[in-house]
Structures are given as C-alpha cells and as structure tokens.
Amino acid sequence: MMRLSMTRKGPMPPTVLSAVTVIAVSFAGSAALAHDDHCAAIAASVAQAGFNDRVSVSCTEDHAVISSDTYPDHDLMTGIVGTNEQVPVPAKYAAPILLSPVLGQTPLTRDAALGVAVNGVPIYDYTGGGxxxxxxxxxxQAQHDTVQTGQLDICGGHAGRGDDYHYHAKPTCMIETMANSGNDAIIGWAFDGFPIYGDVNPDGSEIAEGALDICNGQPDAVFGYRYHTSPDAPYVVQCLMGVVSDFDKLPRVRPLEHVSGDKLGPGRPPRGGVDDLVFSQKDDGQRSMDYTYQGEDYFIRYAPAETPGCYDFQTRTVTNGGEVKSGEFCR
Structure with missing residues (x-):
C-alpha cells in the first residue's frame, strides 16, 4: 500500500486533515490558492476522504501527482448492459494536477482522462471513445453517451479499451465510501488544477440553472474556479477551462500487452446488449466477468501470473465468436 507523502516548501499545516478547513478560512474570497496551499489542499482531499492508504500525493515545483493503481475498493461493473467486453485490471497511474491553475479562453478536450477522483480513478468525459x-x-452526443447507452455500472464507471477502470459520470459508489462524504467534500481534481465537487454548491445550496459553463464549472471563492457533477449530461467534467501547456502529454493508462498464448483484440459491444453481467473477485486476485448474450454464456477471467504485473487470461466473448481463448498479458 502507498502512503501519503508531500514534498513542499515551508512548514506543513498542523495536521493534513485540517488543511482544507484552514485554507478555506484563510483564503476565502481570494482568486486562487498559493502553490504550497494548493498542494496541501490536494493532499488533504485524499486524506480526508480516507483514501491515503491506497493513494499517494507528492508535490513538485509545478504539480501535485496523485498516484494509484486505478482499481477502486467498491462494486465494479454491476448494471452494465452495453458492455465493450473489457474487464478492469489494476494499472499504475500518476495524475499530474497543476498547482498554479489559470483559467484560459478555449476549452480543452481529449480522448482520455481529464482529471482524477480522490480514490485515484481517472475521470473522463461522458463519451465512450473520445x-x-x-x-x-x-x-x-446522445449516440456516444455512456450513461444513455448502458455502458456504465451503478458506480458511474467501466473498463475502457486498455482494461482500465475509470469514471464517465458521478462516482456514486466512491462518494458513498468517503469518510468526509458531504456537499463540501472535494471528489476529484481536474488536470488544470481546479477541484471537482458534487451536484450542489459546497454550502449545500442548489446550483442555479445556467450557472455551470460548457465544461460543467463555475467560479469559486477559494480556488478561483471549480467543476461539478450533474444529474443530466454532461454528468461530470466534459472539458478543461484551465490552461494546460502540456495537454497533449497528459498521462494515459498503459494497455495490456500480449506475452504468450492467444492474442485478444479490443472488445466490441454486442448488438442489443448483454444480460446478467456480474463481476466477481477473490482475495488471491482472481477476477471474473460473466454474462449472457442471446441465451449463451460468456466470460472474461484472469488471475495474477508468476511475473509481477502480468495476468493469465481465459475468455469466451461475443467479439471472438464464442471461441475460448487463453493467454498471458502484462502492463
């Protein structure tokens, strides 16, 4: 497990757990936080949520880096109908959050994550394939809406083309497990350095109709700007309003690579969707996604291989015509 760590100039607040409260009082009404205070706020958001035993935060001159294995400790894949026949596999991920955020003039969008939740799971826009x-x-984009096309589980996420778990909508299950769950809890951070909150303002008041901009954000007295989730599309951050000079270099989860046995191509959603999809896991790392399609049983199963970071797969998918395949894959 990873421990919470911070590298910053100057003394730390008395306790990291009180950092956000201290900062909010000290900087209320200011345009944005100073570098070190922004670092403390990001670290505190993870610690207060109770995820610092599985997520680490370290700060450099320019970024707070939130590191994790992208594999959350909550229910996975339940409720998916429009499966892409991909399965969640742990993946090392380091999300760089700018410490001196500046609002820009042009929204930024990409076919990958736009930020990260406080449990270390990447956050995408609502479309399935960028x-x-x-x-x-x-x-x-109704035809690409992961909520409306049944691609997401009851927690707002699914496994992507890299067999990586990520959110496309409000991370409901994560929020339910947060130690500080509430209207004022930060649930994630966008790569441009601005925080992400839930469906209402931090003080619990309703967000006025039309208050959120095209990226699902609005001004904030403490951070200068903040994003929100929403019950309707776009559900979560759909673009970045801040300046990100290295936008094209933002991280992507490394996909699994074939090592031996049968090769497996990217999954394709079976026409009309599947039934009774269930994802199960054991303490020894064995995991299985089982479902039916037109009366036939299909599955994707894997277990840790002898080589660290590698997995032995056995699959029977609609994408591969029902043929049973097995092979070893590594990150």
Whole structure:
C-alpha cells in the first residue's frame, strides 16, 4: 500500500486533515490558492476522504501527482448492459494536477482522462471513445453517451479499451465510501488544477440553472474556479477551462500487452446488449466477468501470473465468436 507523502516548501499545516478547513478560512474570497496551499489542499482531499492508504500525493515545483493503481475498493461493473467486453485490471497511474491553475479562453478536450477522483480513478468525459471535440461541446452526443447507452455500472464507471477502470459520470459508489462524504467534500481534481465537487454548491445550496459553463464549472471563492457533477449530461467534467501547456502529454493508462498464448483484440459491444453481467473477485486476485448474450454464456477471467504485473487470461466473448481463448498479458 502507498502512503501519503508531500514534498513542499515551508512548514506543513498542523495536521493534513485540517488543511482544507484552514485554507478555506484563510483564503476565502481570494482568486486562487498559493502553490504550497494548493498542494496541501490536494493532499488533504485524499486524506480526508480516507483514501491515503491506497493513494499517494507528492508535490513538485509545478504539480501535485496523485498516484494509484486505478482499481477502486467498491462494486465494479454491476448494471452494465452495453458492455465493450473489457474487464478492469489494476494499472499504475500518476495524475499530474497543476498547482498554479489559470483559467484560459478555449476549452480543452481529449480522448482520455481529464482529471482524477480522490480514490485515484481517472475521470473522463461522458463519451465512450473520445468522440468529443471542441465543436461538439455545446451539443449532447446522445449516440456516444455512456450513461444513455448502458455502458456504465451503478458506480458511474467501466473498463475502457486498455482494461482500465475509470469514471464517465458521478462516482456514486466512491462518494458513498468517503469518510468526509458531504456537499463540501472535494471528489476529484481536474488536470488544470481546479477541484471537482458534487451536484450542489459546497454550502449545500442548489446550483442555479445556467450557472455551470460548457465544461460543467463555475467560479469559486477559494480556488478561483471549480467543476461539478450533474444529474443530466454532461454528468461530470466534459472539458478543461484551465490552461494546460502540456495537454497533449497528459498521462494515459498503459494497455495490456500480449506475452504468450492467444492474442485478444479490443472488445466490441454486442448488438442489443448483454444480460446478467456480474463481476466477481477473490482475495488471491482472481477476477471474473460473466454474462449472457442471446441465451449463451460468456466470460472474461484472469488471475495474477508468476511475473509481477502480468495476468493469465481465459475468455469466451461475443467479439471472438464464442471461441475460448487463453493467454498471458502484462502492463
């Protein structure tokens, strides 16, 4: 397990758990936090949520790096109908959050994560395959909406093309497990350095109609700006309003690589969806996703291989015509 660590200039607050409260009082009404205080706020958001036993935060001159294995400690894959026949596998991930955020003039979008939840799980926009462009932001992409097409589990996430778990909507199950769950709890951070909150303002008041901008954000007295989740599309951050000079270099989860046995191509959603999809896991690392399609049973199963970071897979998928395949894959 990873421990919470911070590298910063100057003394730390009396306790990291009280850092956000101290900062909010000291900087209320300011445009943004100073570098070190922003670092403390990001670290405190993870610690207060109760995730610092599985997520680490370290600060450099420019970023707070939130590191994890992207594999949350809550229910996974339950409720998915429009499965892409991919399965969640732990993946090392280091999310860089800017410590001196600045609002820009042009929204930024990409076919990968736009931020990270406080439990270390990446946060994407609501589309399933990065179909969003800047020109599309003002128009709901219903055909690519992961919520409306049944691609997400009851927790707001699913496994992507890299067999990596991530959120496309409000991370409901994570929020339920947060030690500090409440309206004022930060649930994640966008890569541009601004925080992400839930469906209402931090003081519990309703967000006025039309208050959220095209990226699902609005001004904030402490951080200068903040994002929100929402019951309706776009559900979560759909673009970044801050300046990110290295936007094209932001991290992506490394996909699994074939080592031996049968090769497995990327999964394709079976037409009409599947039934009774269940994801189960054992303490020894064995995991299985089982479902039916047109009366036939299918599955994707894996267990840790002898080589660290590698897994032995056995699958029977609609994508592969029902043929049973097995092989070893590594991150």
């Amino acid at each position: 179909e969003m462009s800047v020109a599309d932001l003002a128009h709901h």
